[in-house]
Amino acid sequence: MKRRAIWWPCLKRGGVSLAEIDALAERCRQAKYGVVVWAPAALKSAHAELAIEQFTGLVKDLNQETRFAGLALGGGEGATTAAAVCTWISGYPLRVSYACGAPDYDPYRWDIGRMLKDGEGDVLVWTASISPSLGPPPTKIPAIVLGTPGLALQKPPAVLIPVGTPGLDHAGRLVRVDTVVTLPLKDLGRAELPSTAEMLSAIQAAI
Amino acid sequence: MLIKLTGGRVYDPANRVSGEVRDLYVEDGKIVAPKPDARPDATYDIKGRVVMAGAIDPHTHIGGGKMNIARMLLPEDHKGDPVTCTELTRAGSGHSVPSTHITGYRYAEMGYTACFEPAMLPANARQAHMEMGDTPMVDKGAFAMLGSDDYFLRQLAAKKDFEAIKDYVAWTLHATQAIAIKVVNPGGISAFKFNQRKLDLDEEHVYYHVTPRQIILTLARAIEELGVTHPLHIHGCNLGVPGNIETTLATVKAAEGLRVHMTHTQFMSYGTEGDRKFSSGAARLTELVSKTPNVSIDVGQVLFGQTCTASGDSMRQYAISKSAHPKKPVTMDIECDAGCGVVPMRYRDKSFVNAMQWVIGLETFLLFDDPWRMFLTTDHPNGAPFYFYPHLIRLLMDKSFRDDMLQKINPDAQGQAELLKSLTREYTLDEIAILTRAGPARSLGLKDLGHLGVGAAGDITVYRDDPNREAMFATPELVFKNGELVVKNGKVVKVVQGATHVVRPEYDKAIEKPLNDYFDRYSTVRMENFKLADEEIIDGDNGAIIVQPTGARRP
Numbered sequence: 114m115k116r117r118a119i120w121w122p123c124l125k126r127g128g129v130s131l132a133e134i135d136a137l138a139e140r141c142r143q144a145k146y147g148v149v150v151w152a153p154a155a156l157k158s159a160h161a162e163l164a165i166e167q168f169t170g171l172v173k174d175l176n177q178e179t180r181f182a183g184l185a186l187g188g189g190e191g192a193t194t195a196a197a198v199c200t201w202i203s204g205y206p207l208r209v210s211y212a213c214g215a216p217d218y219d220p221y222r223w224d225i226g227r228m229l230k231d232g233e234g235d236v237l238v239w240t241a242s243i244s245p246s247l248g249p250p251p252t253k254i255p256a257i258v259l260g261t262p263g264l265a266l267q268k269p270p271a272v273l274i275p276v277g278t279p280g281l282d283h284a285g286r287l288v289r290v291d292t293v294v295t296l297p298l299k300d301l302g303r304a305e306l307p308s309t310a311e312m313l314s315a316i317q318a319a320i
Numbered sequence: 321m322l323i324k325l326t327g328g329r330v331y332d333p334a335n336r337v338s339g340e341v342r343d344l345y346v347e348d349g350k351i352v353a354p355k356p357d358a359r360p361d362a363t364y365d366i367k368g369r370v371v372m373a374g375a376i377d378p379h380t381h382i383g384g385g386k387m388n389i390a391r392m393l394l395p396e397d398h399k400g401d402p403v404t405c406t407e408l409t410r411a412g413s414g415h416s417v418p419s420t421h422i423t424g425y426r427y428a429e430m431g432y433t434a435c436f437e438p439a440m441l442p443a444n445a446r447q448a449h450m451e452m453g454d455t456p457m458v459d460k461g462a463f464a465m466l467g468s469d470d471y472f473l474r475q476l477a478a479k480k481d482f483e484a485i486k487d488y489v490a491w492t493l494h495a496t497q498a499i500a501i502k503v504v505n506p507g508g509i510s511a512f513k514f515n516q517r518k519l520d521l522d523e524e525h526v527y528y529h530v531t532p533r534q535i536i537l538t539l540a541r542a543i544e545e546l547g548v549t550h551p552l553h554i555h556g557c558n559l560g561v562p563g564n565i566e567t568t569l570a571t572v573k574a575a576e577g578l579r580v581h582m583t584h585t586q587f588m589s590y591g592t593e594g595d596r597k598f599s600s601g602a603a604r605l606t607e608l609v610s611k612t613p614n615v616s617i618d619v620g621q622v623l624f625g626q627t628c629t630a631s632g633d634s635m636r637q638y639a640i641s642k643s644a645h646p647k648k649p650v651t652m653d654i655e656c657d658a659g660c661g662v663v664p665m666r667y668r669d670k671s672f673v674n675a676m677q678w679v680i681g682l683e684t685f686l687l688f689d690d691p692w693r694m695f696l697t698t699d700h701p702n703g704a705p706f707y708f709y710p711h712l713i714r715l716l717m718d719k720s721f722r723d724d725m726l727q728k729i730n731p732d733a734q735g736q737a738e739l740l741k742s743l744t745r746e747y748t749l750d751e752i753a754i755l756t757r758a759g760p761a762r763s764l765g766l767k768d769l770g771h772l773g774v775g776a777a778g779d780i781t782v783y784r785d786d787p788n789r790e791a792m793f794a795t796p797e798l799v800f801k802n803g804e805l806v807v808k809n810g811k812v813v814k815v816v817q818g819a820t821h822v823v824r825p826e827y828d829k830a831i832e833k834p835l836n837d838y839f840d841r842y843s844t845v846r847m848e849n850f851k852l853a854d855e856e857i858i859d860g861d862n863g864a865i866i867v868q869p870t871g872a873r874r875p
Contacts, residue, residue, distance in 0.1 A: 182653050201388050201454060202420060202421065203411070204418065214411060286446060
């Protein structure tokens with residue numbers, strides 16, 4: 114076993130003095146209702162889920178005496194909706210495969226980025242109906258893209274189907290970031306484009 | 321399209337039919353008067369079978385944010401129960417909180433044709449309806465939760481005009497497309513946000529200075545005067561607390577003659593007697609409720625196994641978090657509205673407390689003498705997942721099976737189960753029909769459901785008369801929904817979409833002025849976006865809406 118020199122007492126952690134940390138902890142304890150807010154997308158380090166585990170652990174500890182809650186931000190591009198719907202339809206959050214007929218959840222195995230990098234899969238089906246910046250990554254395998262007009266494409270896909278944006282071109286429902294409120298999206302008649310759902314149903318009917 | 325079911329023994333307590341051999345005629349989705357001279361398009365020979373209306377579950381957590389949290393929380397629960405898609409049915413998963421399609425198929429396969437979500441958070445109503453929209457086969461509906469929402473508590477604290485409170489309650493029923501009002505830990509979910517850890521019936525909320533008793537009386541009276549059929553559905557104070565039988569008895573008395581429904585009373589019937597200071601209050605509760613005709617109850621039976629508790633009662637769910645199994649509870653505060661708590665739970669027959677909970681639920685069923693004022697529930701999934709209903713029915717109908725199960729539970733609990741052992745009652749088919757169809761339909765105000773008289777919906781369940789009642793109720797031979805054969809020998813043969821039942825009592829639209837001001841000032845969503853339009857259910861979820869009648873508004 115390697116012996117490491119232990120710096121004791123340490124006066125700082127991550128560049129922050131223990132005194133400041135203690136003061137913050139005391140402010141949390143004295144709060145009548147505190148909220149820890151984080152944005153997962155902004156946590157750039159590897160294994161950022163460990164940071165989130167710490168946030169929720171902090172919230173858990175503080176609730177023994179006072180009231181505290183955590184709030185995760187994000188959910189752009191309909192991600193919160195996709196996660197909610199995937200969960201109630203399959204039983205699992207995102208990254209579910211139906212290859213065997215029953216839903217199979219594996220967030221590492223069914224990570225599309227990883228699958229593409231590792232040469233898995235024969236065709237990529239990509240849907241991006243909200244912002245034009247959510248274009249697919251470049252792929253060696255053919256890509257079928259159901260995208261909002263003007264979608265950023267690094268190379269022309271094998272098939273490109275323009276689809277409407279919910280809340281502009283067709284009605285829909287959007288689960289908001291808090292996962293409590295779902296917003297009704299109206300058809301404002303911007304363009305006569307089919308919804309992603311209509312196109313996918315048409316493709317399924319044709320298969 | 322005319323179909324005929326011939327030779328079956330019909331149990332239709334709403335129409336006083338008990339086991340008579342009768343032919344049933346169903347035309348265009350509804351039961352019609354017998355047409356002996358007509359040529360049916362299909363005839364089903366069901367000689368010797370038991371026929372009842374499709375079963376109705378008046379309290380089952382099938383849709384909404386907290387159920388989705390429970391699904392997301394327990395991938396291991398789903399991995400143990402994967403469901404492959406077929407030509408007809410979609411894939412899914414889940415044991416304690418199945419995915420939505422599986423929920424619908426399994427309910428239908430058990431002979432159920434209607435299910436009601438009892439704890440719909442108004443701010444989350446859109447999601448609850450979307451999940452119910454993805455639950456095929458069964459009719460559905462939901463109860464909107466009030467009583468910890470800040471708008472109501474502010475009105476009550478300021479002693480606002482009662483007519484305005486009634487308008488708010490009616491407005492909520494319309495806006496959330498609900499069929500009834502639920503109150504959960506009255507004021508307590510809100511009090512927990514202010515760091516109150518308990519709230520007794522006559523204890524004041526630390527900020528609003530109103531008591532659960534006041535909340536219950538106000539909401540119960542509002543619902544009665546609005547003419548809504550289903551009374552205030554009450555999940556009372558102190559759920560799960562040893563000794564809470566005193567609170568529950570006080571709450572029954574507190575209703576002061578107003579109609580109320582006390583839900584999952586098993587969790588509210590705990591005494592503190594005996595060496596382990598945990599005992600059954602079931603006898604005291606059933607004795608009181610028997611002579612309080614304005615009160616109905618449902619049991620919320622605990623059955624042994626792994627499940628997940630999910631409730632709007634964030635205060636009490638937080639308090640029991642330490643018992644989570646697996647150890648991953650979730651508690652949530654929801655701004656301006658209520659809250660929720662999801663705590664996975666494993667009920668073990670060798671655990672003294674769990675065994676007592678099992679005893680208490682059964683005592684409640686067996687002691688209570690009015691099946692019209694009681695429903696058969698496990699508070700799915702809180703007491704057990706709904707597919708254990710056939711097992712529960714067998715426990716109620718078969719004394720020797722009950723005795724066998726009693727032998728297996730924790731010995732100390734057996735020592736405190738002398739009363740249960742002495743109860744020889746065996747539920748009859750009539751009584752089961754009341755508990756699982758006729759009673760819930762009447763209580764919820766579902767005209768045309770829960771019975772097999774002329775004009776009723778063609779929701780019919782045909783069972784083999786098997787002396788093993790668990791096998792009998794687990795696998796109906798035939799299930800019809802709106803006159804179509806949808807299940808045969810316990811398997812879905814046709815997928816249909818049920819309707820959503822709502823009530824729309826009269827109210828003064830002027831309430832939207834102060835409500836709109838409140839939404840603008842405090843709420844996280846605008847009032848116009850809060851309200852659910854019919855099109856969302858009809859077009860968005862390929863559904864239909866049935867507006868059940870309400871009485872005239874009083875006074």
